[in-house]
Amino acid sequence: MPEMNIGLDMMGGDFAPLEAVKGIQMYLSEQNDSPANLFLIGDEEKINQLLIDHKVDSTHLTVVHAPQEIDMHESPIKALKEKPQSSISIGFQYLAAGKTDAFISAGNTGAMLVGSMFSLKVIEGVLRPTIATVLPKENGGTGLLVDVGINVDCKPENLNQFAIMGSIYAQWMFGVNTPRVGLINVGEEEGKGNMIAQAAYPLLKENKQINFVGNIEGRDLLFDKADVMVCDGFTGNIILKMAESLFELAQLKKIEHSHFDLFNFEIYGGTPVLGVSKPVMIGHGISHALAFKNMIIAAKKMADTNLLAKMQQAFT
């Protein structure tokens, strides 16, 4: 396996840079074989101090100073334009230039998306890049939910493409052969649904690149009905946040059960951006060390498996 270089925005998220540093330490201490080389992008002084304080082995680390910061509520396009020295801007510059092989941030989601689409290339043939996330299944497996929020109004062909991108992700990242694709809908039969779901069904059914298993309903989402669950980003965002809330609900109700631990979304790291030319992971604003560690692992796997080349092939 060739060495991988991963850029990490150290300033993104509510608990950065501290939790990012702790996540890096966690990552490095758990890697037996060659870890990725990590490029820590942000306030050099703060980062170096934290690395010393936490006695992090610096063998695989390079600190890249970024004098500017994009905060969580800034307008993405404006912020990226006006802050070329921000950690997010520099992260994308490094990725676009090939100095890194993947980029991770728990910062401003909008800026991460805009950066993904404009600093990197959208894969030719992809109408709309998308973001996906993992839902834990009843049997302990993982399903991929796509889109989870950037494409709130979709055309049927968008859903069809989400199915292709999601299938490739599930195959290479989760090791699922011929992943089952389900269309999220209000009933099982063909012909059910709102206009977009009705129109998407025949496209999915005729798509030879995927293993379409038909409609899946709300009751199937947390069960083992499909490996890739396709919907517009409005529906997907609500499903995702409702699923996330189950972890909080279980904690508040003091329900201790290993299955509910699977609703701790930090174990999946973050959300990959699919449909752009290089690996990008976006973390939740409230990411802690565990999420940072798992984003590094996921980003490295996206790079190691050459996932984006496989996506590109699928659209040629």
Add this chain to the structure above:
Amino acid sequence: MPEMNIGLDMMGGDFAPLEAVKGIQMYLSEQNDSPANLFLIGDEEKINQLLIDHKVDSTHLTVVHAPQEIDMHESPIKALKEKPQSSISIGFQYLAAGKTDAFISAGNTGAMLVGSMFSLKVIEGVLRPTIATVLPKENGGTGLLVDVGINVDCKPENLNQFAIMGSIYAQWMFGVNTPRVGLINVGEEEGKGNMIAQAAYPLLKENKQINFVGNIEGRDLLFDKADVMVCDGFTGNIILKMAESLFELAQLKKIEHSHFDLFNFEIYGGTPVLGVSKPVMIGHGISHALAFKNMIIAAKKMADTNLLAKMQQAFT
């Protein structure tokens, strides 16, 4: 309180008429003061035998023979037309004629909706009748989710009307004063969302008939953020079925916790049809005795509180 007459389709649902009879028995045995008079519509012979077998007190019961049955998968319009002697058809005839004050069925949902709209009147001013259901909140309270499946493609004004009907239901059925209405969306701020949510927001904000509290997200649905949660029927159906599946998930995982018992939707009975001139409750196909009992209680309360007259006033 005047006497109430409630029609009950004894043939609807997977476990009818047995579970309907058991539900009636449960209802009658728990009522200290005057129970409703129940009109048991269906196969007379079967019903009478079950009433004897289960030693049900027949003081408040009238069996109405219906020689035909509409099964779960029949085309609603065709079935209602071709089977005027079915339990659903007779149920609506009784309700429309004033022989009963409410009608309940766990049978063919489509036939119940078509019957509601064509045998009864749609309230003047209501663009689209809707169906609503209860979601249990983290604090033990109840939120009303509306629409949960009949209006999968909505216009903004439909959502605005769901908010009005939902507010009246929450006020009179749950005793919530000035119920908080939330618009289900992908973010908290005004301007977020898909086209329909974006367009619905200002309508809800300017609507003096409701207490609009803004957008609510997926993570808020099972928490105490709003008393009435408004969305299109596509989104609502997926939310409802995902919430219902939590009860099954908890059972499979042997998680015994009283809060998860609240996801047993039989405790809410069924789904009221809102926007038509008389009380109609639709039950889940897998309704057991508990669901039938609670549908009778809810239907009686809709009649007792004169809920539909209040809805009519709201739209004049």
